[in-house]
Amino acid sequence: xxxxxxxxxxxxxxxxxxxxxxxxxxxxxxxxxxxxxxxxxxxxxxxxxxxxxxxxxxxxxxxxxxxxxxxxxxxxxxxxxxxxxxxxxxxxxxxxxxxxxxxxxxxxxxxxxxxxxxxxxxxxxxxxxxxxxxxxxxxxxxxxxxxxxxxxxxxxxxxxxxxxxxxxxxxxxxxxxxxxxxxxxxxxxxxxxxxxxxxxxxxxxxxxxxxxxxxxxxxxxxxxxxxxxxxxxxxxxxxxxxxxxxxxxxxxxxxxxxxxxxxxxxxx
Ligand code: NAD
Numbered sequence: 001x002x003x004x005x006x007x008x009x010x011x012x013x014x015x016x017x018x019x020x021x022x023x024x025x026x027x028x029x030x031x032x033x034x035x036x037x038x039x040x041x042x043x044x045x046x047x048x049x050x051x052x053x054x055x056x057x058x059x060x061x062x063x064x065x066x067x068x069x070x071x072x073x074x075x076x077x078x079x080x081x082x083x084x085x086x087x088x089x090x091x092x093x094x095x096x097x098x099x100x101x102x103x104x105x106x107x108x109x110x111x112x113x114x115x116x117x118x119x120x121x122x123x124x125x126x127x128x129x130x131x132x133x134x135x136x137x138x139x140x141x142x143x144x145x146x147x148x149x150x151x152x153x154x155x156x157x158x159x160x161x162x163x164x165x166x167x168x169x170x171x172x173x174x175x176x177x178x179x180x181x182x183x184x185x186x187x188x189x190x191x192x193x194x195x196x197x198x199x200x201x202x203x204x205x206x207x208x209x210x211x212x213x214x215x216x217x218x219x220x221x222x223x224x225x226x227x228x229x230x231x232x233x234x235x236x237x238x239x240x241x242x243x244x245x246x247x248x249x250x251x252x253x254x255x256x257x258x259x260x261x262x263x264x265x266x267x268x
Pocket of ligand 1: 015040098
């Protein structure tokens with residue numbers, strides 16, 4: 001079987017470099033293209049050297065359309081950039097693995113429309129552990145009903161621009177699904193001032209930003225007598241990069257469709 005041909009967009013970003021490393025360490029995948037935004041100081045640099053692995057002979061370019069044919073494009077950039085990359089993917093017979101978070105509902109709708117006929121994996125978190133935690137949260141929420149107050153906590157590094165994190169929102173959706181409610185109807189995203197007593201059935205979110213925290217998440221079910229906590233800590237971004245490369249390998253034999261990491265791991 002020939003190695004999967006992969007384009008990494010945003011290849012000098014925190015995740016971009018990890019993705020290049022994960023691909024270079026994988027026996028089943030090969031980097032064939034790498035991009036950065038037009039104003040990046042890294043245009044023309046070798047993607048492998050930037051990622052701290054061997055020279056790969058793939059230079060960062062600013063125009064994704066100048067990349068050679070590939071099977072999959074992996075995108076951990078920004079919502080606006082991901083929409084542009086989606087249009088490129090939709091024009092070609094290739095798949096897309098999306099890790100970008102922070103889309104608003106209009107951008108999400110646009111993304112789904114553009115990629116309606118493409119194979120796509122999109123996940124707020126590519127770690128195997130987090131995806132297992134999402135399954136556990138849905139199960140726990142079905143058992144620990146509204147007499148358990150549900151709260152979601154997340155902490156990330158100081159550079160993160162969206163909040164709550166995509167993973168915290170995914171946890172909220174899993175929790176809401178376990179209780180057969182819509183997250184939008186019960187979510188409380190901020191608390192300040194005289195907010196009154198906690199509303200039964202609500203799902204609260206709290207957020208910490210600081211230093212170089214890779215990602216911490218916890219779903220808490222709190223009753224008067226006990227507290228159940230499902231918690232995940234990422235200590236190295238490579239966990240997301242390896243998960244995304246695993247998703248890319250899984251995606252290629254699939255037909256057009258909108259998949260998530262639960263599908264990749266067979267947890268659905
Ligand atoms: P980052 O800012 O370090 O990297 C993003 C890179 O994308 C930057 O280098 C930027 O220059 C580049 N970029 C922006 N526009 C571009 C364009 N038009 N073409 C090419 N490159 C472009 O950010 P990061 O920490 O690597 O995170 C990126 C995204 O991935 C964020 O949305 C973050 O929340 C998400 N993320 C997801 C997971 C997951 O498992 N799903 C894990 C970590 C981060």
